[in-house]
Amino acid sequence: MAEQTVNKQRKIAPRKAPSQERSKQKVNQILTAAKQLLISDGLEKLTNNHIAKTAGMSVGSLYQYFPNKQAILYRLYQDWLESVKDEIRPLILRASEVDLETLLEELFVSVYGRPGNPHEDSLIESELLKAMGLYAELQEIDAEHSKAMGELLAEIFLAAGLTCDEETAHQLGMFTYSFDVARFEFIKAGGQQELAFTWFSQSLLRVLGQYLPK
Known part of the structure; x- marks a missing residue:
């Protein structure tokens, strides 16, 4: 059971904790974009590509901070x-x-x-x-x-x-x-x-x- 919990946490854990102001800003951009898309389009249409585009960054940049949509x-x-x-x-x-x-x-x-x-x-x-x-x-x-x-x-x-x-x-x-x-x-x-x-x-x-x- 403990191992399952650890594995679950790994799936949703951020890839890196934002320590610098620029990194924190990018994380906020991602979260703000995801919120906007949830309101406008709903969960069903939420994708990493849409979040990255709305946040004004590449999908690769998004993955630097979150491993998947589930983590966001x-x-x-x-x-x-x-x-x-x-x-x-x-x-x-x-x-x-x-x-x-x-x-x-x-x-x-x-x-x-x-x-x-x-x-x-x-x-x-x-x-x-x-x-x-x-x-x-x-x-x-x-x-x-x-x-x-x-x-x-x-x-x-x-x-x-x-x-x-x-x-x-x-x-x-x-x-x-x-x-x-x-x-x-x-x-x-x-x-x-x-x-x-x-x-x-x-x-x-x-x-x-x-x-x-x-």
């Missing part, structure tokens, strides 16, 4: 997951200042944008979730991220004054984060994003409301 997607997914956590951390302090309904609205807007006007990262997310279904490496990092998100959301809920133990708070955090996948599947099946936000907000308010002080 892995780095994009890592960056996106970290951005999600960065977006909601400030809500730990905010949680004690607003009511639960306002807190949930701010939570959704900070991560997804407003219904009908999603964040660019939300558009990227839908394509990265498709990639997650194809690559085991992305599934592994997503499982680690889900656990961390559950803990972070639990901290927010406890700061909001929910009267439950830490384990229940963590379960509530995991339940809340599961909306991400449910929303994606709902919209993929033809559901309206506005309804996904509204119905899940109503459901979550009812569930969390059980643990508010009487």
